[in-house]
Amino acid sequence: MLQLETLKLLADGRAHSEKELVKSLGLPAPMLSKYIHKLRQLGIKVESSSHQHYQLCCPIDFLDVQKISNNLKVSTADRIHRLEVFPALDSTNTYLLNAPIPDPSKMTVCLAEYQSAGRGRHGKKWNVPFGGGLCLSVGWLFNELPQNISALSLSVAVVARRVIGELTGCYPLVKWPNDLVWEDQKLGGILIETSGENENALHVIVGIGVNVSIDPTYLKKICDWPEGAIDMNSMVKRQFIKNELASRLIEDFFATLKSYGSFGFESHHEEFISAHYLNGREVVLSNGSSELSGTVVTVDLDGALVLKTGSSVRRVISGEVSLRSS
Secondary structure (H helix, E strand, C coil): CCHHHHHHCCCCCCCCEEEHHHHHHHHCCHHHHHHHHHHHHCCCCECCCCCCCEECCCCCCCCCCCHHHHHHHHHHHHCCCEEEEEEECCCCCHHHHHHCCCCCCCCCEEEEEEEEEECCCCHEECCCCCCCEEEEEEEEEEECCCCHHHHHHHHHHHHHHHHHHHHHHHCCCCCCEEEEECCEEEEEEEEEEEEEECCCCEEEEEEEECCCCCCCCHHHHHHHCCCCCCHEEEEEHHCCCHHHHHHHHHHHHHHHHHHHHHCCCHHHHHHHHEEECCCCCEEEEECEEEEEEEEEEEECCCCEEEEEEECEEEECCCCCCEEECC
């Protein structure tokens, strides 16, 4: 607990003296050094000086249930069955998959400052430093299995892009099937998981991870994209408010899930096409042990990626896509 309290004292990004910190925490200087070491092991860059001062490289905007709730519309807040924030979890998606399923037309929400087993599609790891990213998952029960459920990640990506753009003035692109991109760098990703599927109902977990405030040297370690990853602070050139982003995403995810059973991906299709990072690009699509190269033509109304491969046109429902090197 004192490790977390140490981080909260440093969260403003200003330099704090050792004397000030040990007095506030009520512990000896050697113990403070131990906690600082543990914070660094979590990927948090804590700078220290010969004058015995400590300072975070990137300030942390701690998630707060009350701040998030206060920014929600009353009509949305009333439909949230449970909203929880944790200092650390293995995965927000996993937590909601194992939690009680919400009633129809209600939503469960889980956020964490740190995920020890954060993941993307196909089990890829995605771990960011404590407090450096927004790790958010929402749970929803569809009474009936929606058509084109595989395209839900595309709708979510469009909504996330719109929220980020409205808050910052910078609209990222979306990369089929689940990534947010800014200037060829990965800004975030989406993971959709399901449980309890039967002929009548489907429990869906929508997870999103967005890089918010992360040291550039750390970003290079966590992304295998040619141009690497970027965070929102670098994108907008200022300190970004994480709680505000959380509130807006929860708000718009609720509206999307509420309407998806009736309208599916169609209502987001045009916006997705206009913002699709891969439009007209030469790509390589990997699906298990096979690979397919071609030029991206479009994305269909059912969410399928349409590729021109030589003299033929192929529709692809799933797979990992990368730009073909020239």
